[in-house]
Amino acid sequence: MTDQFLKNTSPIEYQIDIRNAPKGKLKNVFLILFLCMVTFGFAMGVAFPPIVKVYFSDPRAVSISFTLMCITAGITVGVANYMLFSLVVSKQLRFLVEGMNQVNKQIRSAMFSRKHSQTSYEIEVKSNDMIGQVTQAFNTMSSTVEQRLNHEASFRGIVATLSANIDLDTTSDIILRYFIETTCITSGVLYGKIEDEMILLASHDVDTDDKLPRKLEPWQGTISDTIESGTIHTIDTEANNFNWITISTPLGTFKPKFIRIIPLIADKSTVGLLIAACGDSKVSESIQKEMLETYASYMAPYLQNALLHNKIQEMASYDSLTHILNRRFGLVRLEEEFSTALRHRSDLSAIMIDIDKFKKVNDTFGHEAGDMILKNVASALALNLRNEEVICRYGGEEFLIILPMANLHKAGLVAERLRLVVERQGYYHKDKLILVTISLGVSSLSSLVTQNKNDLINTADTALYHAKHMGRNRVAIFRNNESVLLPTKV
Structure with a gap:
């Protein structure tokens, strides 16, 4: 019994x-x-x-x-x-x-x-004795497990998103958002290593004025220490000129006294830096640091893949000699701008450019001089365009420029300005001065009978042929179904 x-x-x-x-x-x-x-x-x-x-x-x-x-x-x-x-x-x-x-x-x-x-993983505490203490201890443990499960669920979602997208901008935004959602971080900026420089990739709740550096420099002090040691550093914002980091609160924004610099390490190399401010947290300093290190190790390979993909994309899209877009990706950009122009019913212009008597330059000074001329002319053209305007190497010595939101008159003015830039420059090769000129043909979407991107290129090419036929070093526009020379400036 x-x-x-x-x-x-x-x-x-x-x-x-x-x-x-x-x-x-x-x-x-x-x-x-x-x-x-x-x-x-x-x-x-x-x-x-x-x-x-x-x-x-x-x-x-x-x-x-x-x-x-x-x-x-x-x-x-x-x-x-x-x-x-x-x-x-x-x-x-x-x-x-x-x-x-x-x-x-x-x-x-x-x-x-x-x-x-x-669901809340807790048990009601019904006494203040040892049993109540055991219950409270269990609730604390289950709360820790709950946080871990929530972080793992969030991580699974982030990994699924990152695995499906390796675009650098998208990946950078996702990584920064993940840190903000799962750790004590409330604001910060993410930098990625591109060509041995830490370039700004994404930001959240920071000043948007000129204080926000697009590139971290110089490579010394805390930045250098973080990269070399691969460990998290906490620094004074005022003493280290990081006062552009802010923290958002219901009462407004304020500048934290201290921030953390968190390295993202993949294959024993620092591929990125997260410079961030942390808000109030019940988690101890040591646990916060451990969490940040763990999550940084999770995210670093995805950032590395995105940076590598971005580098491959650039290598595939840029001409190796002139460092401007190649023909393939230039036409991709033309397709994008053409679709945008049709969607918004805006104008779009194209300029076809050819270096005059380029074969004679090659025959007289050699192909090395010819390559130098191509690089310098491409650089001169690119430097005199706005950020939204696109230039690509269309052929051997031919270039294509795409001008969004530009009508025929405006495109003609741009073409004449570019012609003068090249004409007034001289290029030296082995102490010999080489003078070159360019001919340009201009066409715009509004001047075409049929709105077709191929017609835009073909009519600009027709105008270019007319400019060369009429003596070179000229700008011709395609208007009213014919090519017309623009008056030249001295």
Whole structure:
């Protein structure tokens, strides 16, 4: 009967799966408690008769019948105490264990689910004694597990997005957003290593004026220390001229006194730097640093892949000699601008350019001089265009310029300005001055009968042929279905 009672009142034995418990000698606490109480009652029953005899000087106190009665009473009190304890404590323990089992099921479900769970993994604290302390400790542990699961769920989503996109701008924004959503970081900027320089890739909640550096320099001090050591550095913003970092709060924005510089390391090389400010956090400084280091190691390979992809894209899209877009990607940009012009019903112009008598330059001064002329003419043209205007190497000594939002008149003015720039420059090769000129043909979308990008190129090429035929070093425009020379400036 006692064994059956112990089995029914012990919440530990029938609710907790001990198969995965750490190896060692397992103890039934309730059985030990029962034996202790019964033993204590038995000892009191044995000790009570001699005490009565000494105190009352009554020899009947040590009789067998009285002794057995005392022992029985002691054991009965021990069993009663145990039953009373079990009635009060086991109910609380049963509630605690059931809560733990429920939380365990929720955590297991969340571990194998891709959906973010909003369930709170906590048990109600019903007492301020040791059981209440155990409950609170369990809630703290489950809260830590919940945070970890939430971070893992967020990380899975970020990884899925990063795996599907290796565009540098998109990847940079995702990485910075991930840090802000999962760590103490509230604002910052992300730099990536491009051609041995740390170039600005993305920013969040920072000043947008001229204080925000597009390139980190000089390579010294804390920046250099962070790159060389590969560890997080905390620095004073005023002393190190990082006062363009801000923190946004419901009361406005303010500049933090300290910021962190976090290296993103892949293949033992620093591929990026995150310069960030952290808001208030209940997490200790050491844990914050550990989290930032861990997440930086997660994100670094994706940034490295995006940087590599960006480099390959640039190598594939730029002409190796002139360092401007090649014909293939120039036509891609033309397609994009053409679609934009049609969508917004805006104008679009094209300028075809050819270096005059380029074959004679090659024959007279050699191909090395010819390459030098191509590079310098391309550079002169590119430097005299706006950021939104596109130039590409269209052929051997031919260039194509795309002018968004420009009508025929404006494009003609741009062409004449470019003609003068090249005409007024001289190029030296082995101490010999080489003078070159260019001929230009201009066409615009509004001057075409059929709005077709191929017609835009063909009519600009027709105007170019007319400029060369009429003496070279000229600008011709295609207007009213014919090519017309523009007056030249001296």
